[in-house]
Amino acid sequence: MYTFHLGRGGTRNTTVLTKGNLMQTISNEDKNIILNSIRDIPDFPKPGIVFKDISTLLSNAKALNTLMTHLEERYKSYDLDFIAGIDARGFIFGSILADRLGLGFVTIRKKGKLPYTTVAEKYSLEYGFDEVEVHIDAFGDKKNARVLLIDDLIATGGTATAAASLINKVGAECVEACFVMELDFLKGRDGIDAPVYSVLHID
Numbered sequence: 001m002y003t004f005h006l007g008r009g010g011t012r013n014t015t016v017l018t019k020g021n022l023m024q025t026i027s028n029e030d031k032n033i034i035l036n037s038i039r040d041i042p043d044f045p046k047p048g049i050v051f052k053d054i055s056t057l058l059s060n061a062k063a064l065n066t067l068m069t070h071l072e073e074r075y076k077s078y079d080l081d082f083i084a085g086i087d088a089r090g091f092i093f094g095s096i097l098a099d100r101l102g103l104g105f106v107t108i109r110k111k112g113k114l115p116y117t118t119v120a121e122k123y124s125l126e127y128g129f130d131e132v133e134v135h136i137d138a139f140g141d142k143k144n145a146r147v148l149l150i151d152d153l154i155a156t157g158g159t160a161t162a163a164a165s166l167i168n169k170v171g172a173e174c175v176e177a178c179f180v181m182e183l184d185f186l187k188g189r190d191g192i193d194a195p196v197y198s199v200l201h202i203d
């Protein structure tokens with residue numbers, strides 16, 4: 001792996017070159033802009049959970065732009081066909097990114113929300129159980145469509161593991177699962193059958 005700096009004084013974003021693949025990493029300065037825009041809500045939705053509230057990231061124009069520009073830079077060289085977002089906060093980041101990259105956006109929704117024929121997968125949350133679904137024809141006719149999965153946060157990884165599995169079940173390929181935040185101590189990434197990238201890591 002070869003690392004070199006772009007821009008002024010080496011303090012800005014860094015490009016990492018791996019086997020001909022250009023992947024944009026993020027500066028600590030930009031990470032802090034995003035991190036400082038996210039609010040912790042203790043004991044929501046139940047005692048013991050610290051809820052990471054991204055509504056304050058969304059309403060902060062600088063933080064949102066910093067995040068989306070980083071994701072655009074990272075994923076523009078991935079040769080993606082679709083972005084798939086997880087219900088509901090993954091829809092926000094996913095659809096912005098899809099538009100920036102000139103791609104279509106696919107919704108992976110909680111059970112009972114999609115009107116056409118679906119494929120479903122059960123999963124466990126940090127605080128309960130749920131089921132996600134995707135339309136059987138969500139990725140069109142193309143075989144092995146290259147799909148980036150995105151959500152705001154990975155905790156136990158149950159939701160994203162189910163979502164990545166759905167993408168594969170309907171004949172597409174989950175090339176990476178991307179999160180704004182990862183709760184590292186829960187090791188949620190271990191169960192996902194795809195590479196995982198998180199912008200922020202929470203110990």
Ligand code: AMP
Pocket residue numbers: 049050051052053086087088089124125126127151152153154155156157158159160188
């Ligand atoms: P998990 O399946 O345990 O990885 O949970 C991930 C999903 O639950 C994501 O869609 C998150 O939006 C939501 N979630 C889980 N834990 C939290 C948390 N502490 N703060 C905010 N959202 C959370």
